[in-house]
Amino acid sequence: MKQHFTPYTFKNLLILALVLVLSACASTKKVTYFQDIPLAGQSQIKEMAQFTEPVIQSDDILTINIFSIDPQSALVINQASSLQTLGANSAANTNQQQIMGFLVDKNGEVEIVGIGKVKLAGLTTYQAKALIREKAETLYNKPSIEVRFANFKVTVLGEVNRPAVYTMPNEKVTFLDALGLAGDLTIFGRRENVILIRDHAGKKEFIRFDLNSTEFLNSPYFYLKQNDVIYIEPNKGKAASLNAARTQTYAIIGSALSVLVVLFSRL
Template identity: 30%
Template sequence: MVSIRILFFCLLIFSIASCISGKKLVNLQDNEADIINSGKEVGKTFKLKDTEYHLRSGDRIMVRIFSLTQEKFNFFGAPEIELKLDKQGRVELPVLGYIQVGGLTIRETEEKLKELSIDYLKSPTISIKLTNFSFTILGEVNQQGTYTATEAKVNLLEALGRAGGLTDFADRANIRIIRHENETAKIFKLNVLEDNVLLSDQYFLQPNDIVMVDPLKAKNVRQNQMSTISVIVSVAASISLILFQILK
């Protein structure tokens, strides 16, 4: 009887201590910023930062060239060319030679290549896609791994969604983004519990970012409690067996 009471008491303490507050599980909570009322709907408007990605050394781009010039006179040859920016942020194209595109957005690069090729091609149209946009998600997500994006614009919430979302033990107030730039590494911390994370300069990821999601302290507490309860249950069972043998 005593063993059963001990076991019940341990389970009760475990249940109480391992509970996680709902406020630690809900993303983008209202931080009382400007609220816009429209009829019965309540919404909020955020003006996002400039999110266009600027090309940098090491990036790979797929360049698609369309024009009215006959194929045999098209100096580009293939309609698609994959190029890599060198250390100076340049790409090399037939006839045009080296072209500085580092620091430009995809749209600006398209316009620049169009202007340079218009003397050689009839009504050229240039389309560029970034091919090396990948990011890694580690920690308290349901599917850790490295993911590749087909667009040059992926925000943190989209990235976490691709990783299957956050677990209940994810520390949403302390998500780290590790970003490598040249020979340096920078660490940014974001809090997705608050909706003003949408205004962060780091809300949109960059190629090769690493997102680290740490666990809440409650996870370690629960794991320790499980180990402790396992030992207590084992001891309680042993005591019950001994008492049963003595009292029978």
């Protein structure tokens, strides 16, 4: 039986051929990390980025625990301040996840029941712990202090599998940690031109990374700070896939119009 090719079939075959050509032209060279590492043998990076502890800023939320020989008195302080901050967050936005802790105000201070206001902005958590211990020793016998970030968050946007805002469990977070939480880049992400956006001294910094090279491992921006934003740009393959889908839609519309024209011409 002789098979006839309709215009619709021909257009679909043309689209399929186009997709196959684009796929054949794609190279793994654009999607592989650390391409300058030798394929065989052992290799070491000569220099790695040095980790510097993040400093406390206004609008940070801190977990501050004070322990003493009298646990009941320390418990009252921790609960009172935590519930106070929680209530403020609830009034601001009930749809967001509630974070219990001490809010650093615009003056860089936190208010601790029994101790009063303590200026912590510009300090690391280690330095903040020492300062709070010094003030708490006037009230408690051999107090033990714990200070941690409760909202150390990093935002990952663009061509990743799970774009979102991620709250980190600790302060030592790398660029690769954030990408791992986001499910890695999609096949359409530009690995040679990743953008990091950071707040610094009231201004926005924009830093570009090339994940194809090990050079970014010794960048001072390799370790992330609170409120950093990572943006992954789409590559040309993303545009090509969108164009292919658009072409297919146009082909279907064109075929439908052809059928309508034929039907009306026979009426």
